[in-house]
Amino acid sequence: KNNKPINHKKVQRIMQKHNLNCKVRMKKSKRPGNAYYKTHNLLNRNFKAEKPLEVLLTDITYLPFGNTMLYLSSIMDAYNGEIVAYKIGNKQNQELVNETLKQLQLEPGTILHSDQGSVYTSYEYYALCTEKGITRSMSRKGTPADNAPIECFHASLKCETFYLNSELRSSNTIVIDIVENYIENYNKVIIQQKLGYLSPIEYRKLAA
Template identity: 35%
Template sequence: MTHGECLFKKAPGHRKEGSLTRVRYASRFQAIQELQEEQGFPVQALCRIAGVSRAAYYKWRKRTPTAEEKHNEALMVLVREVQTRVRGIYGYRRMAQHLTRELGQPVNRKRLYRLMKIYDLQAVIRRKKKRSPAASPQHVEANKLNRNFQASQPNEKWLTDITEFVDATGRKAFLSTVFDLYDKSIVHYEISPLNNNQLVFQTMEQALRACPGAQPMIHSDRGFQYTSRGFKAIVEAHGLDHSMSRVSRCLDNGPMEGFFGTLKCEEYYLPYSFYATYEDLVKAIRRYIRFYNHQRYQEHLNGLTPIEYRNQAA
């Protein structure tokens, strides 16, 4: 019998549900054992936190692992090794395909799906968004900008939008920005784990505070934040002229989309870029925007950075 056959053939006395239950609690018991041995935490407290009884834990310590438990443990060792190599981008389908090629033996997708779910191993790549009914906009404006992306002075025309990023744990970070068409600078940005009205309102208010007296045309898409009464109130309170992209016309906000593409190509999608936590991801975004505004020379700005070009106008 080959190594692959040993790992993936069903063990005698196979009981799917009972085995998975044992695996699920085994991960808790394993954590309790490691914390008790390495950190000296009391078993009783650890069991209470993990939601298991001390009797069950000590029974597990004395157990003789079944053949199927050994198969599952060996399989998950391989899965973790592969996930580390590919930086977490494999889901259970691609993982099964990869292991099948690597081991020369078919790996059961359903089995792999159940085990990866129990051990909380998920792909970090973007998933298809669930479609939901579009909300009725509270306020809509015409496309007054009309793709005229030229500006003769700072704070004449601003663009705004939101994009999202995901860290290695699957936690999202939403970046809301205000972009000046004159010097291609990021006037202000905010990052939040929530994509809500408050994120957009705070971005806009802080951008206006950073540029006292500015009354630019502000162009956005028709996202729910920008069509809300709250955003309209900010626009009216500061005497701004609001312009909106047409439905499904992302090119109406082209330079803003272009900046997001540049950020992701030059930072987020780099082969060596890996963001283990939300905080790591936020730091990387902030670092890149500082670099973009102050150090990234642009040919169409006469070889200056956005901030140098802006200061030159001032």
Template identity: 40%
Template sequence: MSKLTKKDKIEIYERRKNGETISSLAKAFNTRESNIKYLIALIEKHGYDILRNGKNRIYSKEFKLQTINRILINNESINSVAIDIGLASNGILHNWLSKFKENEYNVVEKKKGRKPKSMTKLKRNNKVLSEKDKIKLLEDEIIYLKAENGILKKIESSSSRKGAKREEKVRVIAELRAKYPFKMLLKIAGISRSVYYYYIDKKDIDEKNKDIIEKIKEIYYVNKGRYGYRRVTLELKNQGLNINHKKVQRLMKKFNLQSIVRKKRKYSSYKGQIGKIADNHIKRNFEATAPNQKWFTDVTEFNLRGEKLYLSPILDAYGRYIVSYDISHSANLEQINHMLNLAFKENENYENLIFHSDQGWQYQHYSYQKKLKEKKITQSMSRKGNSLDNGLMECFFGLLKSEMFYDQEEKYKTLEELKEAIEDYIYYYNNKRIKEKLKGLTPASYRSQSLLVS
């Protein structure tokens, strides 16, 4: 397979625009059809400027990690990410991912060429500096200030003490060494070369934790960054590893494994009015001692660049299990009826069940009330304008959107892709996502455990 020049790539694109088929272009240039398709998409996204001449581009360790996280955590495809960041081929990204996993979920940066030269003082020799020398002097001063700022920021963010220890300074220098001259960093930190190498050559205290670290990273990436140290600790326990939560927290912090942070809602103390259709039988008592004692429902909207989807689930207070749900392009009565039919298909006894909702028009409709009465279910409604009366649903919607939708809208190209992602998440939530309050069990396992006992 021949290597394509920049001229070849432009010719391929032009010929494709003129109607020539992918297969004929692949034969003409002795390359795979997939390469032709990738090239066309790349040029359409970035234009001819993306076609490089000469040396390969060099990507930083931070950039590679951000890119890898888009695939492992945000679930974007390798091809789309490679095109978006302008890689010459998606094989480069495949290689990054392979090495990342081989090196126990670490990005290993290959250093090329000579080490960066340290900042040197210009010899003035009592002569007036030329414009070129002045520019060089200013550039060196800027690099020095940036390096100084970088060291101070990292030390301040990781140390609450007034004076950082030598080990901390050495760690920061090691992190910044590829970015700034080594001698410059030593001077700013006030560390000698011998002291630096003394601490660098000391054995990593976490060398003995190699297997645990690998397992923590595996749990973190499998769950797409949704687990904090507490949930990771529980999952380790489920897998037979009793590790102290403080140790897990320290290791996750060391390897920058940060969980998705949910945005908190402002508390509302508005009392509202009692609903005319049904009283509030829940009264913010969201706990249950067995399945099918208290159910909650509501509808939430997903707005994807002006197009909308509506999710209507039923949540059981016991274990916070999603009993059934429906996803629709409009919030209508058909959606509610379908959700109820799915929930009632087991033909269980619902006589003592309280079913809570807000005062939405769907829940005031005659057909909805009739279905509940037929099953001898007690209908309950929140007070008017008081979302906290239906707090379990508010909590679930907040969790769902923060973990798979907010700040991730760009990865969903169509409503169908978003719908599949919601369905995948609900399955993950019920069957894979462990909860601390459930003693490390998933909602489905917790529910099944209770049903087996009964």
């Protein structure tokens, strides 16, 4: 196992070493969304949870490394940092986000935090969250730090794979395989100091 926990400082050092400061997070395109389905920031950067699946964080990141642009939609459990659901698609659309969320069976009252992207302020997303009994929470506009854990995870994923080894930038099939393997390794193998030097899944099993 890797005994060095991944954190934002390591990501920053890697980025600076390889002159990647402007590449890790691409600016999201502005698309029309329905402002009527925005909601408040319930977390206020308090990313702690008392049990698994109590507080979740979600976001989409660009994967511009294959034949065409791909998008990764992820959901992270704030309890242990585990990626509990994800989906990769070739469109940043409502289907990508909703299909990611549909993977989870959640207890009523689960908090799901996102940014104010149009896919998260849409009626379709609002309706799906309501159907599942989810309490929505949203970052302040243009404030990535309000969703820092999953933002950092997506940055780490790209820094430790595609930005460190340009040879990994190949076909869409290879890009998807690399992302899937990274997430599996992150969940099962990579230990974190804040989790008592356990992997996310090992830490979750202690709560069972």
